[in-house]
Amino acid sequence: MLIGLHLGNGYGSQPGAWRMPGVDPKSYTSFDARVQQAQAAERGKFQFIFLPDGPGAVLADIATEAPAFNLDVMMTLAAVARETEYIGLVATGSTTFNEPFNLARQFKALDVMSHGRAGWNAITSSGEDVAANYGRRIPSSEDRYGRAHEFIELIQSLWGSWGKEAWIHDQESGQFAKRDEILPINLQGQYVGSRGPLYIPPSEQGQPIVFHAGGSPNAHDLAGRFANVVIGAAFTIEDAKAQREAFRASAVSHGRNADEIKYIPGLMTTIAKDRRTALDRRILLGGDLLIQRLGYLQQMLGIALNPAHIDEPLTIAQLEAARGSRYDPRSANALKIAKEGWSLRDILAHGVIDYHPVIVGPGEEAADHMQAWFEAGAADGFWISPDVNSDGIDAFVNEVVPILQQRGLFHQDYEGKTLRENLGAPEQYGIDPRI
Amino acid sequence: MLIGLHLGNGYGSQPGAWRMPGVDPKSYTSFDARVQQAQAAERGKFQFIFLPDGPGAVLADIATEAPAFNLDVMMTLAAVARETEYIGLVATGSTTFNEPFNLARQFKALDVMSHGRAGWNAITSSGEDVAANYGRRIPSSEDRYGRAHEFIELIQSLWGSWGKEAWIHDQESGQFAKRDEILPINLQGQYVGSRGPLYIPPSEQGQPIVFHAGGSPNAHDLAGRFANVVIGAAFTIEDAKAQREAFRASAVSHGRNADEIKYIPGLMTTIAKDRRTALDRRILLGGDLLIQRLGYLQQMLGIALNPAHIDEPLTIAQLEAARGSRYDPRSANALKIAKEGWSLRDILAHGVIDYHPVIVGPGEEAADHMQAWFEAGAADGFWISPDVNSDGIDAFVNEVVPILQQRGLFHQDYEGKTLRENLGAPEQYGIDPRI
Numbered sequence: 001m002l003i004g005l006h007l008g009n010g011y012g013s014q015p016g017a018w019r020m021p022g023v024d025p026k027s028y029t030s031f032d033a034r035v036q037q038a039q040a041a042e043r044g045k046f047q048f049i050f051l052p053d054g055p056g057a058v059l060a061d062i063a064t065e066a067p068a069f070n071l072d073v074m075m076t077l078a079a080v081a082r083e084t085e086y087i088g089l090v091a092t093g094s095t096t097f098n099e100p101f102n103l104a105r106q107f108k109a110l111d112v113m114s115h116g117r118a119g120w121n122a123i124t125s126s127g128e129d130v131a132a133n134y135g136r137r138i139p140s141s142e143d144r145y146g147r148a149h150e151f152i153e154l155i156q157s158l159w160g161s162w163g164k165e166a167w168i169h170d171q172e173s174g175q176f177a178k179r180d181e182i183l184p185i186n187l188q189g190q191y192v193g194s195r196g197p198l199y200i201p202p203s204e205q206g207q208p209i210v211f212h213a214g215g216s217p218n219a220h221d222l223a224g225r226f227a228n229v230v231i232g233a234a235f236t237i238e239d240a241k242a243q244r245e246a247f248r249a250s251a252v253s254h255g256r257n258a259d260e261i262k263y264i265p266g267l268m269t270t271i272a273k274d275r276r277t278a279l280d281r282r283i284l285l286g287g288d289l290l291i292q293r294l295g296y297l298q299q300m301l302g303i304a305l306n307p308a309h310i311d312e313p314l315t316i317a318q319l320e321a322a323r324g325s326r327y328d329p330r331s332a333n334a335l336k337i338a339k340e341g342w343s344l345r346d347i348l349a350h351g352v353i354d355y356h357p358v359i360v361g362p363g364e365e366a367a368d369h370m371q372a373w374f375e376a377g378a379a380d381g382f383w384i385s386p387d388v389n390s391d392g393i394d395a396f397v398n399e400v401v402p403i404l405q406q407r408g409l410f411h412q413d414y415e416g417k418t419l420r421e422n423l424g425a426p427e428q429y430g431i432d433p434r435i
Numbered sequence: 436m437l438i439g440l441h442l443g444n445g446y447g448s449q450p451g452a453w454r455m456p457g458v459d460p461k462s463y464t465s466f467d468a469r470v471q472q473a474q475a476a477e478r479g480k481f482q483f484i485f486l487p488d489g490p491g492a493v494l495a496d497i498a499t500e501a502p503a504f505n506l507d508v509m510m511t512l513a514a515v516a517r518e519t520e521y522i523g524l525v526a527t528g529s530t531t532f533n534e535p536f537n538l539a540r541q542f543k544a545l546d547v548m549s550h551g552r553a554g555w556n557a558i559t560s561s562g563e564d565v566a567a568n569y570g571r572r573i574p575s576s577e578d579r580y581g582r583a584h585e586f587i588e589l590i591q592s593l594w595g596s597w598g599k600e601a602w603i604h605d606q607e608s609g610q611f612a613k614r615d616e617i618l619p620i621n622l623q624g625q626y627v628g629s630r631g632p633l634y635i636p637p638s639e640q641g642q643p644i645v646f647h648a649g650g651s652p653n654a655h656d657l658a659g660r661f662a663n664v665v666i667g668a669a670f671t672i673e674d675a676k677a678q679r680e681a682f683r684a685s686a687v688s689h690g691r692n693a694d695e696i697k698y699i700p701g702l703m704t705t706i707a708k709d710r711r712t713a714l715d716r717r718i719l720l721g722g723d724l725l726i727q728r729l730g731y732l733q734q735m736l737g738i739a740l741n742p743a744h745i746d747e748p749l750t751i752a753q754l755e756a757a758r759g760s761r762y763d764p765r766s767a768n769a770l771k772i773a774k775e776g777w778s779l780r781d782i783l784a785h786g787v788i789d790y791h792p793v794i795v796g797p798g799e800e801a802a803d804h805m806q807a808w809f810e811a812g813a814a815d816g817f818w819i820s821p822d823v824n825s826d827g828i829d830a831f832v833n834e835v836v837p838i839l840q841q842r843g844l845f846h847q848d849y850e851g852k853t854l855r856e857n858l859g860a861p862e863q864y865g866i867d868p869r870i
Contacts, residue, residue: 018604018611025604029547029636031517055536063614067634072544078513079548082466099532101490101568109507112464113514133536135628169453169460174722176453179498193570199502201464287609 001374001409002229002264002381002423003401004048004090005041005393008068010034012388013268013354015065016285023390028066031079037389038080041087044397045411047422048088048119050211050231050383051076055097055130074106081114088419090119090211090229095151096144097125097134100192104158107208108200116204116418120155121211121231122222124148145218147191152210152226153431154192157185159207160430161197177201205418206429215243223261224250228425231383232265235329235357240265240378260426262380266356267369270387271395275361282349282360285387294344296353300324300331305344313341333357356385363399370400371409436809436844437664437699437816437858438836439483439525440476440828443503445469447823448703448789450500451720458825463501466514472824473515476522479832480846482857483523483554485646485666485818486511490529490565509541516549523854525554525646525664530586531579532560532569535627539593542643543635551639551853555590556646556666557657559583580653582626587645587661588866589627592620594642595865596632612636640853641864650678658696659685663860666818667700670764670792675700675813695861697815701791702804705822706830710796714777717784717795720822729779731788735759735766736773746778768792791820798834805835806844 010027011017018025027033038049051073070076073091081089089110093103103120111118124144125131131138139147163181185196212223213231223230230247234240244263251261270285272278283290291310298305301322303314314322319339324331334352342350351358359366373379386392404410415421445462446452453460462468473484486508505511508526516524524545528538538555546553559579560566566573574582598616605611620631647658648666658665665682669675679698686696705720707713718725726745733740736757738749749757754774759766769787777785786793794801808814821827839845850856 019606019609023606025606028604031548055540062612062617062634064609064611066611069634071547071635072540074510075513075541075544075548078510079517082514082517097534098537099534099569102533102537105490105507106510109510112506113466113510129630132630134534135623135630169463171454171458171460174454174499176499176501177497182497188570195564195567195570199497199504200506 001370001404002262003044003046003410004050004088004264004381004383005037005046006266006383006385007034007037007049007051007070007389009066009070010037010389011066012390012392013385014282014285014387015061015289016287017388018066019287020285020388020390023388027390029071031076033389034070034076035080035083037393038084038087040393040397042084044393044401045414046087046384047381048090048419049080050121051091052121053092053094054127055094055125055133074110077110077118078113081110081117086117086414086417086422088117088119088422089114090121092121092123092213094125094130095122095148096139097130100151100154101158101194101198104155104198105200107155108159108198108203111203111205111208112200114203116206116420118203118208119211119229119419120208121213122148122152122155122226123213141218143191145222148222149225150189150191152222154185154187154189154194156207156210156226156431157187158194158196158198161185162199162201164202164206164429167201202429203418205420206427209419209423209425220246220250223247224256225254227261228423229262229264232263233356234265234378235333237373237376237378239329240373241376244378244380262423264381264383265373265379266385267366267382268351268354268356268358268385268387269366269392269396269400270351270358270360271363271366271392271399273362278360278362279346279349282351282387283345286349290345290348293348293353297334297344297348300328300334300352301338310345311343313343314338363396363403366396366400367403367407370404371407374409436805436839437697438479438481438845439485439523439699439816439818440472440481441701441818441820442469442472442484442486442505442824444501444505445472445824446501447825447827448820449717449720449822450496450724451722452823453501454722455720455823455825458823462825464506466511468824469505469511470515470518472828473519473522475828475832477519479828479836480849481522481819482816483525483854484515485556486526487556488527488529489562490532490560490568509545512545512553513548516545516552521552521849521852521857523552523554523857524549525556527556527558527648529560529565530557530583531574532565535586535589536593536629536633539590539633540635542590543594543633543638546638546640546643547635549638551641551855553638553643554646554664554854555643556648557583557587557590557661558648576653578626580657583657584660585624585626587657589620589622589624589629591642591645591661591866592622593629593631593633596620597634597636599637599641599864602636637864638853640855641862644854644858644860655681655685658682659691660689662696663858664697664699667698667814668791669700669813670768672808672811672813674764675808676811679813679815697858699816699818700808700814701820702801702817703786703789703791703793703820703822704801704827704831704835705786705793705795706798706801706827706834708797713795713797714781714784717786717822718780721784725780725783728783728788732769732779732783735763735769735787740779745780748776748778749773798831798838801831801835802838802842805839806842809844
């Protein structure tokens with residue numbers, strides 16, 4: 001089982017994380033904080049940290065909430081690379097709004113700098129708010145994915161343009177490199193082009209690993225062709241299973257082994273000694289925002305809910321009338337929680353409206369969830385998004401990881417010092433020869 | 436007097452540096468080496484390190500020489516930022532082949548990360564070999580500089596788009612930031628555009644400092660408008676003086692104080708206890724390459740030179756016939772050295788064909804050169820390019836810096852912890868209000 005840590009703005013996944021006791025309110029700009037968080041994940045043998053990015057998204061809630069992303073994902077990973085030893089370093093890099101040569105260079109430099117621990121989450125950008133920061137409009141889906149295919153092929157070609165054995169650096173003979181093993185790539189497509197070569201020798205893992213995030217047929221195709229890991233999003237075990245199968249089938253259709261692509265959905269966590277303590281933590285975290293979400297819950301359950309009864313469970317009549325909305329995949333879970341007799345506040349504190357499945361409870365509940373999905377073939381692992389980074393990573397490391405290890409589901413230690421070794425990803429240098 | 440360290444491929448400015456005894460032949464990919472070199476310069480109170488970049492230049496001499504540049508300048512500076520405290524961190528970033536939003540973000544993230552020590556050397560790219568890596572041709576000079584003006588204005592606008600006092604992060608009240616002080620920039624020019632804002636609060640120095648490198652009328656104009664420091668290149672005190680005056684005049688024409696722009700030409704150094712020891716070091720460094728340059732020397736002096744007499748001085752007849760080439764600004768110096776009676780090998784070992792003035796001798800010679808230029812109004816400082824970084828930086832720090840300090844030419848310690856403080860650059864946030 002693979003485990004990654006989702007590392008956004010430094011506070012944690014809950015909007016109220018920046019206000020929690022013990023949290024440095026300046027973590028948004030603190031590279032120290034990011035380094036400590038990565039080190040905590042490394043203590044827990046996480047295979048990687050993952051830094052999402054949506055370059056320049058709108059700051060709708062900036063008055064009360066921190067932006068979702070790092071100041072700059074590559075600069076952050078550079079800092080972390082120098083102060084960790086085993087953990088993989090993965091960041092999102094848009095194929096829509098980057099110069100390919102620059103992106104190729106930075107990820108391969110990171111790979112060298114980290115001694116073979118870099119991964120690139122190659123995505124397409126789809127928000128007009130992002131495009132506006134680049135003075136442009138979002139291209140059509142066809143153009144975005146067309147460019148993404150060319151872009152990744154070009155990046156991998158650049159990564160392989162300095163021959164694997166080209167760097168001699170023999171002081172005695174004076175040969176620095178084999179000139180005829182450092183070759184131009186001369187790719188010119190419809191969207192991007194480059195002559196090359198890139199002047200960076202291989203890292204300990206050869207070159208970075210390609211990740212992808214998305215769930216559309218276009219994403220299945222792109223990831224099936226290029227990716228070793230998919231950062232997924234699924235609310236139910238059935239959906240995750242279907243997604244995982246789609247990516248595996250796509251890999252096979254591109255001439256690869258299905259096991260070369262790992263599907264890793266998200267899991268948000270509030271880990272505490274028991275459910276009640278965990279719920280109280282979420283209530284503290286949620287603040288007023290929690291109650292403001294009652295409207296969403298109404299829609300999910302299809303019944304009217306009265307804020308005046310926030311600390312009471314649903315009545316029998318309400319429970320009988322409640323129907324999970326067919327338009328929201330989270331509804332079934334919300335209804336299940338409601339039927340357990342929790343108060344409205346507690347139902348919301350279970351995170352039933354969050355963007356991924358949520359564990360609010362003791363470590364064993366997280367381990368059970370992960371084991372069930374893993375053994376059902378719904379996931380090759382999980383990316384974990386703790387509620388508050390400052391103590392939430394430690395809580396997962398201390399309370400969940402040992403259980404997974406005892407159950408034989410998670411490794412006792414790193415298999416090696418490169419991301420390829422720790423993900424079990426195949427050797428690759430340059431573009432995939434089977435494509 | 437300002438002093439910067441030129442930090443290219445990690446070995447040093449001489450092509451043979453990577454082969455020298457005591458040099459790690461893998462320094463090209465070693466971030467440890469860059470960090471140590473920056474720390475050595477910081478021990479010598481250098482105001483900044485400067486990482487040049489010409490994204491993806493041709494590797495003509497890769498068989499025997501290291502590439503000239505860092506794997507990636509921003510990733511390198513990120514590493515150095517975490518492991519130094521005072522020294523400025525300056526890198527070249529092309530206005531021709533970058534997405535402005537990405538560049539704005541990385542330099543401001545570096546500025547935050549280093550607590551106010553970032554500088555951006557804003558240049559235009561002019562080599563077709565560079566353009567080819569981006570799948571394009573080099574634009575006309577008019578278009579390159581037109582884009583550069585828009586580009587820098589846009590970058591500085593993005594840097595100022597998060598209000599100076601906008602970040603509240605008050606855990607008690609729950610106000611994260613002042614929404615109405617984080618504003619879009621809505622710039623759309625002929626070449627580049629962006630809506631913004633950039634979501635990064637100010638650093639301890641507000642925002643990075645703009646550098647420029649170049650000597651054309653276009654460069655004078657661009658630097659006079661935006662730059663606080665010019666990375667110059669001049670072989671003679673007269674040329675440096677004229678360049679410095681041109682930049683100062685341009686600053687004034689843009690409504691600025693002439694002292695707001697500092698002109699800093701280069702100085703290459705081989706520092707040893709005496710001239711003979713320094714020459715022998717250069718001869719060892721130069722290897723066969725030194726003698727291969729005899730052809731250049733012939734052209735510079737306008738006389739035939741016989742490789743068989745490499746260890747003999749020029750004959751009286753040769754000296755009488757020698758005329759410094761009017762096409763090479765280095766000729767006068769070469770002729771002067773020749774007349775001092777040095778052998779052909781020693782003349783070449785003086786670095787008479789190098790790209791900048793060269794000191795090959797004891798620290799006092801370097802100090803004398805710097806004092807003469809500085810006091811003549813030909814330079815506000817120098818960027819130093821040691822022959823071999825591993826011990827050449829230390830040699831300058833130990834042998835030249837103390838003399839400059841004793842003469843009252845160079846500071847005894849850092850004025851502060853930001854680059855603006857240490858350069859004496861004025862406060863600035865957002866675009867320059869006088870433009």
